[in-house]
Amino acid sequence: MPLVAELEGVRVVSIDLDDDAWDALRARSRGGALRFRDCASAAYLRTSRRGLRHFVHAPGAGHCSAHGNESAAHLQAKSVIIAAARGVGWRAEPEVPGPGYQADVLVTSPAGVRLNFEVQLAREEDTDYRTRSLRRTADGCRVLWLTRYPLPPRRDWESDPLAVPDPRAPQARLVENDGQQFSVLVDRMCSLEEAVTDLLSGKVALRPQIAGERMLSVVLARRACWSCRARMTFWRVIGEHVVGACGRWADADAERLDDHAHAENKPEQARDIRAAVAARIKELRWPAMASLSSRASKEAGKTYMAFSCWQCGRVQGDHYLSQVWHEAAYNPDQPEVLISRGASVVEAAHWCRPPEGAAPCRIGPSPGH
Secondary structure (H helix, E strand, C coil): CCCEEEECCEEEEHHHCCHHHHHHHHHHHCCCCEECCCCCCECEEEECCCCCEEEECCCCCCCCCCCCCCCHHHHHHHHHHHHHHHHCCCEEEEEEEECCEEEEEEEECCCCCEEEEEEECCCCCCCCHHHHHHHHHHCCCEEEEEECCCCCCCCCCCCCCCCCCCCCCCEEEEEECCCCCEEEECCCEEEHHHHHHHHHHCCCEEEEEEEEEEEEEEEEEEEECCCCCCEEEEEEEEEEEEEECCCCEEECCCCCHHHHCCCCCCHHHCHHHHHHHHHHHHHHCCCCECEEEEEEECCCCEEEEEEECCCCCCEECHHHHHHHHHHHHCCCCCCEEEEEEEEEEEEEEEEECCCCCCCCCCCCCCCCC
């Protein structure tokens, strides 16, 4: 059920016609002047029960290979996309042919940026979104697949295309509600109209990277010395992450602390970390910081960077403290210290929705370049 036909070689879009124009076109279509471009068959006017105008083949014409068997829901979704795009000043046209494909809806910005919205309501297990997207990007168009059944990763190491959108073939889940109303999951669930409006107005954008401030996370814990029972504060670097303008964050390839057991050097010994910890425990009114220095351990059989009691000087070994960090990992209220490491970029595709008035995550050079 297409939305487009041709009248004497001129493209006609059903949903663009008012009542008078629709009635006039109906009269002319009886003479066979209205035809489909792809199959040259005569086109006839029809209005769905919900009032959506569209074109059909002659009764009994059978299946036409040039036109997919689009459902009423598919047509409704396309009409919603068109109305929303036009509402924010983009030109929008349905069923626009391209080299090796036909766009469900092609929208074009005032600056000439082109985007294909592709609605996929049927379940197609073998759909290759990347190959189909390449045809569109090779034609200078971006693409977004609105899919009822997003394909799962084909391999264990591939990311979920909804949780981590593929910039080469981005997908968003399309949900049909009662009455052919649609919701879309982009960065959050919203109506199809709102999703299109936000995407085209720049309120939400697909970004291949999270760009923002690189933060070092340090967890704090209190424990009594195993020897003299003096209370003291320990600290442990638990990771680094980059926080984007949208509030999304991603790990910044920090080394796992489990790998630092009995290490000769540890990140906790850095001056700025010690200073930040000292300031935080002063606010908390926690016990004094444990000492941290190179110490010889009979248990470990080596010299390594170890905590020791500020009062009696006994080593508080990594094995002794392992239970402390285990308990801290399961306590959501465990105090932490965040230390800025400056601006940074992490490869992490995401739907970026910055606060009102802020810019989305910038697209910067890849880490290491």
